[in-house]
Amino acid sequence: MEYPFWDIPLVGGGMLIGIIAILHVFVSHFAIGAGLFLVLTERKARREGDTALLDYLKRHSTFFILVVLVFGAVSGVGIWWAIGLVHPTATSALIHIFVWAWAIEWVFFVIELLAAFIYYYGWNRLDARTHETIGWIYFAGAWLSLFMINGILTFMLSTGKWPETRSIVDAFFNPTMLPSLVVRTAVTIALAGLYALITASAEADESLREKVVKYASKWVLVGMTIIPIGGIWYISRIPDQAREISMGGAPVVTLFAAASIIFSAFVFLATLLGPFLFPRRFHVTFAFVIVALGLITTGVTEWVREAVRKPYIIYNYMYSNAIRAEDTQKVWEQGVLGSAKWALLTEEDKRNPLAMGEKVFRFSCQSCHTVNGFNGIKFAVKGWEKDFLDMQIQKLDQLKGYMPPFLGNEEERKALVEWLYSLNNPPQQTAARP
Amino acid sequence: MPVVVPPPDPAGLPAPAWLLQILLVFTFILHVLAMNLLLGGSVVLALSTWRAKHSEFCAKLSQRLSRALPVAMSLTITLGIAPLLFVQVLYGQAFYTASVLMAWFWLSVILLVLLAYYGLYLVQFRPEWLGAKAGVVAWISALFILAVGLLFTHNATLSISPAKWAEMYAASASGLHLNWSEPTLIPRYLHFVVAAFAVTGLGLMLLATGYRKTDAEWSAEATRYGLRWFVGATVLQFAVGLWFLVKLPQGVMMNFLGMNMVDTVVLxxxxxxxxxxxxxxQRSAIGATVLVALTITLMAVTRHRVRQMFLGEHLNVNTLPVNPQWAMFVIFAVLLVIGLAVVGWMVWQFFKASQPQQSTTA
Known part of the structure; x- marks a missing residue:
């Protein structure tokens, strides 16, 4: 409302963020777990005097920097880019509340990146002890940057006491911060194993392949065992309404939540029955199947986490359409267009309910709905008469718990009804304009 | 059309505006130094890789430079995060608005950087199948990086032109605007590109010193080559800089021509x-580097002043509400010092072990 709204037809902004974010999550969690995987495996290889394993690790670390330093880092900035474009008001809020938390995360990120380069270029240059120390520094930097970002991310769903106290400590150490940290740390361990299955299965030496495949599969199994334990703790700490949405309140979300559990189970079973029990028969295609299952699990889980936050973008503080909960009364009185300067409402618009209704849609609804595409409103209101539309809009938050109350005044509501009705019942060409 | 500027964030600034401005300008300088080496370096890499077959000097230059550029890319991105954070804190009202207006182009920065980055790694690792196409890949990376720079100039100039926003948004909300109508756009962009070539010239001279003992002949030639870039670009910069200056609005330009003594002296x-x-x-690459770093510092301050003058009272950071979080700032400052020490230790360990060890499995 305070910022111009970027109109993305068909896809909508949420989907755009989702695509970038899911890919980033899948790589960035690997980035962290791989740090632990590399340094622990390096120690194991040196203790056992296993030169072949050490050579594998060097190859694995090339794969690691190409995935992590390039895609991981750039896609992470990409999320920031995308949320700033799609949700500038919410991004601004997160930036202002957490400036120093972001700045601290940046310090850890700098350490992480430089350590990654020095670890990689240092394989044949540094002595064993220094090299392992650099590996530990990398892992510490990476995990601490997760620690920081996790506090900010969980705040969006569980603001806890912050709306009353406005204290950064309450915001960061919010109710889901710790359980989410446990889940995400477990994900990093599972993903470290999952990615290692790819590089291990591509190894030519059969005995080495078997050894590393078996070893990597244990990482996946350990991670995948901790995830549900942390997950139950996490679900017990999210706001009641969010839990209800995921457990029947909104059928699509419930379906995705179920899919998240089912696909997690697939990853576990595929790893157990494949690389863990029969490492000798494991091959690259199988590795990619498990990775694909892992990506789907990540995708649906992150999608559910985003979906249950509705009707808010920052819980109990800002609705999905960037209007602050505390401004609700003001918006009801002044209207959304009276508050949204970027609507650039003209005198002509005010005389034309269809033009006005479209602008109301843009600033009150379009952050979640497109017209014709994803979550398309035209399809959703098909067959609805004007009276029914008006009643639905008036009781939006009561009929659909995952939607905010309609944020606009009476004149705007009527204009919105006219515009929504016109989507499926185009006005006659001959009808004279008032 | 009215001038529409979003309201400031109600959370307020987490520290006084002066402190955030210092952090913004300081971290921007670090970002620009890395960016200069990346931008200029990628063009030199493209040129040398392209000519690698015909000249041994170029072949070696291409190989040696290609190892440094992914690191320069990573540093550019990483050091860019901090100024991007502080610019959103101080100037978010302008930054988000301009970004939304050019949203698709702004988002394309991510894709261009990603592809350019992979291109640089491809040139570094130069797998056999790549063959002579390495030169093409290097050029694509360089062009993408140059394009990203131009998009940043669009964003930076649009961010400080609030009078244009409402009209643009009324015309289209699809995020397909650019700021071509801005008179300072091209000179401002070239001002940055030419500076990048000059700094890269110095970077090449410093790179050459690393090979003084192992490959003296190449080192001497690389020093001359770097010097040519530095001198050529710096001389050209006097013309480009002057062009940029005279394209500034009268009221802004005059501040740098005596109307405001501090601004004039800094520039x-x-x-x-x-x-x-x-x-x-010619005598000392390190001496020249120190002087150029000082120039960049003063120019970054000047750039910040230009932003303040363009925005005027539409967005005056000194009038924003302040809600300081001092405890958090202290934690950040302490961690920054520790972080720099850790980074310093790691880099020292790396260069101390200058001779690659035969085996790490001992």
């Missing part, structure tokens, strides 16, 4: 230091 002291750098470059 022209930067110019004088660049002249001095030209004079000492």
């Amino acid at each position: 022209w002291a930067g110019v004088v230091l660049a002249v001095l750098a030209l004079l000492v470059a």
Whole structure:
């Protein structure tokens, strides 16, 4: 409302963020777990005097920097880019509340990146002890940057006491911060194993392949065992309404939540029955199947986490359409267009309910709905008469718990009804304009 | 059309505006140094890779440079995060608005950087199948990086032109605007690109010193080559900089021509230091680098002043509400010092072990 709204037809902004974010999550969690995987495996290889394993690790670390330093880092900035474009008001809020938390995360990120380069270029240059120390520094930097970002991310769903106290400590150490940290740390361990299955299965030496495949599969199994334990703790700490949405309140979300559990189970079973029990028969295609299952699990889980936050973008503080909960009364009185300067409402618009209704849609609804595409409103209101539309809009938050109350005044509501009705019942060409 | 500026964030600034401005300008300088090496370096890499077959000097240059550029890319991105954070804190009202207006182009920065980055790694690892196509890949990376720079100039100039926003948004909300109508756009962009070539020239001279003992002949030639880039770009910069200056709105330009003594001294002291750098470059690459770093510092301050003058009272950071979080700031500052020490230790360990070890499995 305070910022111009970027109109993305068909896809909508949420989907755009989702695509970038899911890919980033899948790589960035690997980035962290791989740090632990590399340094622990390096120690194991040196203790056992296993030169072949050490050579594998060097190859694995090339794969690691190409995935992590390039895609991981750039896609992470990409999320920031995308949320700033799609949700500038919410991004601004997160930036202002957490400036120093972001700045601290940046310090850890700098350490992480430089350590990654020095670890990689240092394989044949540094002595064993220094090299392992650099590996530990990398892992510490990476995990601490997760620690920081996790506090900010969980705040969006569980603001806890912050709306009353406005204290950064309450915001960061919010109710889901710790359980989410446990889940995400477990994900990093599972993903470290999952990615290692790819590089291990591509190894030519059969005995080495078997050894590393078996070893990597244990990482996946350990991670995948901790995830549900942390997950139950996490679900017990999210706001009641969010839990209800995921457990029947909104059928699509419930379906995705179920899919998240089912696909997690697939990853576990595929790893157990494949690389863990029969490492000798494991091959690259199988590795990619498990990775694909892992990506789907990540995708649906992150999608559910985003979906249950509705009707808010920052819980109990800002609705999905960037209007602050505390401004609700003001918006009801002044209207959304009276508050949204970027609507650039003209005198002509005010005389034309269809033009006005479209602008109301843009600033009150379009952050979640497109017209014709994803979550398309035209399809959703098909067959609805004007009276029914008006009643639905008036009781939006009561009929659909995952939607905010309609944020606009009476004149705007009527204009919105006219515009929504016109989507499926185009006005006659001959009808004279008032 | 009215001038529409979003309201400031109600959370307020987490520290006084002066402190955030210092952090913004300081971290921007670090980002620009890395960016200069990346942008200029990627063009030199493209040129040398392209000519690698015909010249042994170029072949070696291409190989040696290609190892440094992914690191320069990573540093550019990483060091860019901090100024991007502080610019959103101080100037979010302008930054988000301009970004939304050019949303698709702004988002394309991510894709261009990603592809350019992979291109640089491809040139570094140069797998057999790549063959002579390495030159093409290097050029694509360089062009993408140059394009990203231009998009940043669009964003930076649009961010400080609030009078244009409402009209643009009324015309289309699809995020397909650019700021081509801005008179300073091209000179401002070239001002940055030419500076990047000059800094890269110095970077090449410093790279050459690393091979003084192992490959003296190449080292000497690389020093001359780097010097040519530095001198050529810096001389050209006097013309480009002047062009940029005269394209500024009268009211802004005059501040740098005596109307505001501090602004005038800062800008022209930067110019004088660049002249001095030209004079000492032949004798001491390090001396010239120090002088150029000072020039960049003064120019970054000047750039910040231009932003303040363009925005005027539409967005005056000194009038924003302040809600300081001092405890958090202290934690950040302490961790920053520890972080720099850790980074310093790691880099020292790396260069201390200058001779690659035969085996790490001992």
